[in-house]
Amino acid sequence: MFRFNELILKHTDELAELITLEHGKTIEDAKGDILRGREVVEYACGIPHLLRGDFTEDVGSGVDAYSMRQAVGVCAGITPFNFPAMIPLWMFPLSIACGNTFILKPSERDPSCPFRLVELAHEAGVPEGVINMVNGDKEAVDALLTHADVNAISFVGSTPVASYIYATAAEHGKRVQALGGAKNHMVVMPDADLDQASDALISAGYGSAGQRCMAVSVAVAVGDDTGDALVAKLTPKIQELKIGPGSADDIEMGPVVTRQAYDRILGLIDQGVADGATLAVDGRGLKLQGYENGYFMGGTLFDHVTEDMSIYTEEVFGPVLAVVRAKDYETALDMVNRNEYGNGTAIFTKDGDAARDFAERVQIGMVGVNVPIPVPVAYHSFGGWKRSLFGDTHMHGMEGVRFYTRLKAVTSRWPKSGVREGHSLTMPTMT
Ligand code: NAD
Numbered sequence: 001m002f003r004f005n006e007l008i009l010k011h012t013d014e015l016a017e018l019i020t021l022e023h024g025k026t027i028e029d030a031k032g033d034i035l036r037g038r039e040v041v042e043y044a045c046g047i048p049h050l051l052r053g054d055f056t057e058d059v060g061s062g063v064d065a066y067s068m069r070q071a072v073g074v075c076a077g078i079t080p081f082n083f084p085a086m087i088p089l090w091m092f093p094l095s096i097a098c099g100n101t102f103i104l105k106p107s108e109r110d111p112s113c114p115f116r117l118v119e120l121a122h123e124a125g126v127p128e129g130v131i132n133m134v135n136g137d138k139e140a141v142d143a144l145l146t147h148a149d150v151n152a153i154s155f156v157g158s159t160p161v162a163s164y165i166y167a168t169a170a171e172h173g174k175r176v177q178a179l180g181g182a183k184n185h186m187v188v189m190p191d192a193d194l195d196q197a198s199d200a201l202i203s204a205g206y207g208s209a210g211q212r213c214m215a216v217s218v219a220v221a222v223g224d225d226t227g228d229a230l231v232a233k234l235t236p237k238i239q240e241l242k243i244g245p246g247s248a249d250d251i252e253m254g255p256v257v258t259r260q261a262y263d264r265i266l267g268l269i270d271q272g273v274a275d276g277a278t279l280a281v282d283g284r285g286l287k288l289q290g291y292e293n294g295y296f297m298g299g300t301l302f303d304h305v306t307e308d309m310s311i312y313t314e315e316v317f318g319p320v321l322a323v324v325r326a327k328d329y330e331t332a333l334d335m336v337n338r339n340e341y342g343n344g345t346a347i348f349t350k351d352g353d354a355a356r357d358f359a360e361r362v363q364i365g366m367v368g369v370n371v372p373i374p375v376p377v378a379y380h381s382f383g384g385w386k387r388s389l390f391g392d393t394h395m396h397g398m399e400g401v402r403f404y405t406r407l408k409a410v411t412s413r414w415p416k417s418g419v420r421e422g423h424s425l426t427m428p429t430m431t
Pocket of ligand 1: 212384
């Protein structure tokens with residue numbers, strides 16, 4: 001793992017280029033994708049400590065108890081297109097460090113970076129057969145979900161597929177963690193610093209062209225004055241976004257991943273207009289000279305969005321931000337809690353009371369207080385609630401170690417030779 005970490009560091013530029021070529025995100029953003037994944041490799045370097053068991057002496061007369069974490073066996077990981085470095089690295093380094101073998105099935109849309117990572121793992125000394133990669137789509141996935149030799153499935157992707165993966169793999173007797181889609185709300189309180197909040201919304205709404213599972217796609221402005229002021233601050237920032245190929249200098253936002261994604265996002269924007277939302281910034285119709293066939297779109301901002309509109313209910317997964325107005329804090333909190341997804345959320349405020357209440361009562365797995373994209377660091381764990389995660393265990397951190405290991409409890413006695421206690425049919429107790 002130490003060697004693997006070094007190799008990823010050494011090859012960061014090359015890996016970032018592979019990501020940008022296939023995914024479209026900017027080179028700097030691709031480097032962030034790699035860094036956040038590499039942090040899990042660093043975490044896996046501490047595996048002796050993480051696998052340490054517990055021991056209790058004399059749980060009964062002359063009886064000791066201890067526990068150990070052992071490998072699960074063959075694990076498989078199915079990953080989405082949007083983080084071709086970070087998400088495979090959430091999975092296979094920790095799985096291998098826990099003593100398992102691993103089969104990675106990356107997204108068919110950008111498999112080159114995952115492939116290179118597997119090559120680097122081999123170069124670092126991972127033995128043949130311990131880390132494997134298979135390409136494909138549903139057919140390859142189904143083979144893994146139903147194969148008798150596979151013991152555990154890690155999945156990250158959209159909610160309909162996550163739900164299918166969870167049900168199918170569980171039916172075939174496997175341990176499953178299946179992370180799904182998201183609709184992340186950022187609540188902006190009337191006392192928030194709106195310069196900071198609007199900058200945060202631009203980063204979280206339009207970074208990676210909105211194709212992050214932790215992207216903020218809904219800004220909940222508390223009070224109409226907050227909503228008006230927020231939209232006024234956001235509008236010029238969105239209009240000034242520097243859009244172009246991810247490999248070019250000084251670019252903030254690249255294209256979306258495929259023609260299919262492009263058409264789908266345009267369709268959702270059209271529907272938002274038809275449903276009566278106010279189109280404050282229209283990102284449709286952007287054509288870049290020399291890239292007329294590229295999937296580039298400008299940032300879009302909707303205002304006065306309501307909970308019944310598809311622009312609110314659907315995960316857009318594109319550079320589109322919806323502003324929803326809430327009359328007070330409780331209405332905003334209810335809206336976040338009512339939403340079917342529970343991946344990430346944030347509150348922007350100067351009021352410690354409100355922030356603390358929000359962190360305590362919100363029904364979401366990852367919460368930011370004045371932090372727009374609260375992705376936990378590698379030694380904490382990543383995972384949502386509700387329809388953003390099927391299964392029980394989050395990714396990496398101790399949750400990751402628990403997922404990739406089975407707990408064994410041993411109760412042991414070494415009686416003095418010749419001493420007999422006779423038999424007893426009552427339940428064994430401390431006495
Ligand atoms: P996706 O669900 O289309 O694909 C994910 C993986 O599943 C791919 O490897 C794909 O080949 C496979 N797959 C697709 N359809 C399948 C099917 N019918 N049966 C079996 N396997 C199938 O997701 P995507 O478009 O690659 O990624 C974007 C989605 O992932 C968004 O919904 C986003 O929110 C979500 N995501 C979630 C997290 C999280 O941590 N919760 C992180 C990143 C992305």
